[in-house]
Amino acid sequence: MSALAAISNLAVAYRNAALPALSDVSLEIEAGEILAVIGESGSGKSTFARALIGLLPQRTAISGRIDWPGLDGAPRAGRDIGCVFQDPGSSLNPVLRIGEQVGEGARRHLGLGRRAADAEAVRLIGRVRLPEPERIARAFPHQLSGGQRQRVAIAAAIAARPRLLVADEVTSALDVVVQAAIVDLLVELVRADGMTLVFVTHDLALASGIADRIAVMAAGRLVELGPAAELVAAPKTAATAALVAAHIDLATPPLVGDAP
Amino acid sequence: MTAPLLIARDLRRTFASGGRRVAALDGVSxxxxxxxxxxxxGASGCGKSTLARVLTRLVAPEAGSVHFMGADWLKLSGSRLRAARRHMQMVFQEPLAAFNPRATVAGVLADALRIHAVVPKAERGAEIARLVDRVGLPAALAGRSIRNISGGQRQRVAIARAIAVRPRLVILxxxxxxxxxxxxxxxxxxxxxxxxETGVSYLFVxxxxxxxxxxxxxxAVMDAGRIVEEGPAAEVIAAPSTAVLGxxxxxxxxxxxxxQA
Known part of the structure; x- marks a missing residue:
């Protein structure tokens, strides 16, 4: 596999922060892979995602390099990289119709005219499996549920046919049933279009279910990186082992005994 | 079997949604x-949070009854309600909204101890230190503002406050x-x-x-305002009888x- 991006010695320090948010992170993102980036609050995983997208605030101290051997030059956010965040309520414009927001990427980056972009928006809304795409295209964000809004955000993110999709905690605000459906949708879209997916989450199980490789972050550092199943089966670091141990599923021994 | 601590019967509550009435609770017992x-x-919107809010009297039901510690809980008022409230505590997902934003961690716990006269005034400081330790927070955190601690720490303060008054039931x-x-x-x-240690009961939502x-x-599994399945945890999960639980x-x-372990 060839590298889409090569990150070397990346370090990020926010203004007025006592500690760096990222220190000495080096890894390659392979073209076409699903790379999960996991870690607890404050581990640096979202900072890593934002550095990749180029969305760090101004006057943030950034050192190291991000090269894009898989692209014909520097990435253009929205064109080469699509992003989806935790709260689609705040990334969608509340006063614009869904269709306009989904079609914007196609108009701006693919040069589609208004009517073609509208048609493309309806097609994309259908692609993220929302019912009655024509009706949804005319709706406003507040008329949709959280899970539906997240589907819209995904449709908008893939409108310009990016090479890389960065999904930062996209299912954390959703209930588990909706979460599973959104994850399935992301994997299907990424595989169908040959996109690369960087999937940032605090949920190791979710990551293990979809990722080719998992990167574990702790205290601003990349502490472990490996094929998903291997990393879960035989963690090499205490941070990964702790995440594996803290996982709770239906096979976990209950903490309580029989009814009192 | 001992008498139930809490008995809810046929709770009903509707909300207006887009000009229609939607049943958030459709006869819950x-x-x-x-x-x-x-x-x-239950999934988002099934009514489970409304049920928690009705039980804690944050939302009034349109019909139904709740008996708590033998009393008709929804009819209690005045000093009897205040006395009973001590025994039903609640913890929500986002605890920041549940605190006075200007309070310190120690102040939050001191209020709960004072209002319900849990320990004599002279012992309040020691009790606060015990509670902070009990929920695994460092002692130095007691003097910090509730806004200047992490979400996980704040949630532990919310739990410390709930258990400070030694309740019979905590709704989480x-x-x-x-x-x-x-x-x-x-x-x-x-x-x-x-x-x-204490025999406290939980409703864990x-x-x-x-x-x-x-x-x-x-x-108990909720769907569309009703409890559709209920039983011992292992049995219910081993043999789901509804699509929603599946x-x-x-x-x-x-x-x-x-x-495999």
Missing amino acids: LEIAPGETLGLV DEAVSALDVSVRGRILDLLVDLQR SHDLAVVRAVSHRI RLIDAVPRLKGKP
């Missing part, structure tokens, strides 16, 4: 025994859903330990079936690659 954890699961509505898994594990252990199963003796079971993320 349940019982919670002393020392028992009842897990309440998605109380661990926003926490890191390591913190979540410690909080769940703490809740279970407290129950063993969550969309996360795996977590509910880990801490609950019995599980979906919740299928949606639990499994750790792929984990060696």
